[in-house]
Amino acid sequence: MAKIRLFIDHPLAEGQAAPLDGAQAHYLSGVMRLKPGDEITVFNGRDGAWSARLLDAGKRGGSLELLAQVAPQRDPPDLWLIFAPIKKARTDFIVEKAAEMGSARILPVQTDFTNSERIRQDRLQAHAVEAAEQCGGTFVPEVADLVPLARLLDGWDAGRRILWADEARAGPAETLAGLPRGPWAILIGPEGGFSEAERQRLGRTPFVTPVSLGPRILRADTAAVAALALWQAQLGDWQGG
Amino acid sequence: MAKIRLFIDHPLAEGQAAPLDGAQAHYLSGVMRLKPGDEITVFNGRDGAWSARLLDAGKRGGSLELLAQVAPQRDPPDLWLIFAPIKKARTDFIVEKAAEMGSARILPVQTDFTNSERIRQDRLQAHAVEAAEQCGGTFVPEVADLVPLARLLDGWDAGRRILWADEARAGPAETLAGLPRGPWAILIGPEGGFSEAERQRLGRTPFVTPVSLGPRILRADTAAVAALALWQAQLGDWQGG
Known part of the structure; x- marks a missing residue:
């Protein structure tokens, strides 16, 4: 089963927290049945791909802890x-x-x-x-x-x-x-x-x-x-x- | 307005009639509102594209009169x-x-x-x-x-x-x-x-x-x-x- 990949519009750096909006939190916990502690991959379009751990996910949103960069940023040609x-x-x-x-x-x-x-x-x-x-x-x-x-x-x-x-x-x-x-x-x-x-x-x-x-x-x-x-x-x- | 193009599984030759099945007859008369005498383009996958005149279209089918080839057969590469x-x-x-x-x-x-x-x-x-x-x-x-x-x-x-x-x-x-x-x-x-x-x-x-x-x-x-x-x-x- 491929790891879940999520776009988040937030700077990505090791040990930092990143917020999830209500739709993202619902997708992770309600649809994909993830629990706090589960890992996903996130990217923001600028800083490559990062592993992240789910901290909490509720009705109004949630948060992730960023762990480490797992792939470099790769931009398409111009x-x-x-x-x-x-x-x-x-x-x-x-x-x-x-x-x-x-x-x-x-x-x-x-x-x-x-x-x-x-x-x-x-x-x-x-x-x-x-x-x-x-x-x-x-x-x-x-x-x-x-x-x-x-x-x-x-x-x-x-x-x-x-x-x-x-x-x-x-x-x-x-x-x-x-x-x-x-x-x-x-x-x-x-x-x-x-x-x-x-x-x-x-x-x-x-x-x-x-x-x-x-x-x-x-x-x-x-x-x-x-x-x-x-x-x-x-x-x-x-x-x- | 582009002319209607219809695939019919029947030999195409000048002056010949070709049958329409119920779905085709319904499409031409019920959906596209064609009347007998109106022209469409037909092809059968082998004989190029032909102009054809609608003769009749009813609930169980209909028929066309084939007029002339309007484009040669063109097969794709192998x-x-x-x-x-x-x-x-x-x-x-x-x-x-x-x-x-x-x-x-x-x-x-x-x-x-x-x-x-x-x-x-x-x-x-x-x-x-x-x-x-x-x-x-x-x-x-x-x-x-x-x-x-x-x-x-x-x-x-x-x-x-x-x-x-x-x-x-x-x-x-x-x-x-x-x-x-x-x-x-x-x-x-x-x-x-x-x-x-x-x-x-x-x-x-x-x-x-x-x-x-x-x-x-x-x-x-x-x-x-x-x-x-x-x-x-x-x-x-x-x-x-």
Whole structure:
């Protein structure tokens, strides 16, 4: 049975105590049936993974004693994911997958063909936390607030290149082999793709590189995982061998 | 509005009629509100995509008139996906993603750490059909019946290599660049990975090549999409450019 992993937003240092909120205390004692003295693993996104001992857990919260660092902090490469929120379940899924695949930051955008006027940023952030808890990570990507794509591009730092998964570019894919290292973001469109105006703007923006994800039409969530995999294998921390 | 795409298990030829079963007739007339004379797109997995005109749709079924082929048949590369069924939603998801990403065949296997004793092959096959309908495909991968991994390997044709996504191989990934073309299958383990006995058998099997999917632990569904993407980009039909 794998040890329970919990994200806590608190500095981690040996011998210190860390507080649990009511939901965390309920999860540990009510759901997982842990008793005071039982050990879990915690991380805060900055200080690696730590073993911790449950001191107490009640209805309003509880506390842990931090024992020792058991894994160093490991941050993902400097890769962001920009995507247009779609149906709720698939939006949750994209955030989960981006966290698993090693995105450092997740940016939901409104596009011409996006229906969403708003997102529940707190709920999406909680999905990113849960993905890190489940997948042995020590880093949690920040989920940004929803902004219009045009405004995001207006304020974009041109030092960060954008890899645009262009669904109209069906057919053989550009290879990523020649692309420079450095900060990148992957841009995934909504179901239905980008509008002609958006396509024209993306096409003439110098820091945007279009790339094809093969001859079949992929759903947005599939395209996100596929593009993250290709980038990680070519430019990220999956390389070597 | 994109035209409705429907899989029908019937030969497609100009001027011929094709039957609709009760569920399809209900979907077209009851759900999508089509009238006789309206056009849809159909495919059967072999003969490309065809335009078709609705002749009639009632409670027990209906019929179409086939008009003309509108897209050629396009088969995926000779790539299979072997995976261990997990929770229902994620198993459905893996089948959907395998169809989108261009797997030719999907093989669920029982492993030492798999709980599933059985699968609903018909339900999984229906998911593969739906993915092809949604994603503009003309091919539907066959979902095989659940078999034990050991029995699958006993009867395996050594001419088809297996790319084993080995979750214990965290760290820099082998590059796929040197791998030979030809028939392949990707093998994804269950949550919790493979047992030591399974790992030993896979490790000494000459047609099995282990590969890492990076330093983070991926869920089985994420690993399936990521491995399919890397294979398609390197050895499949995403190449070129």
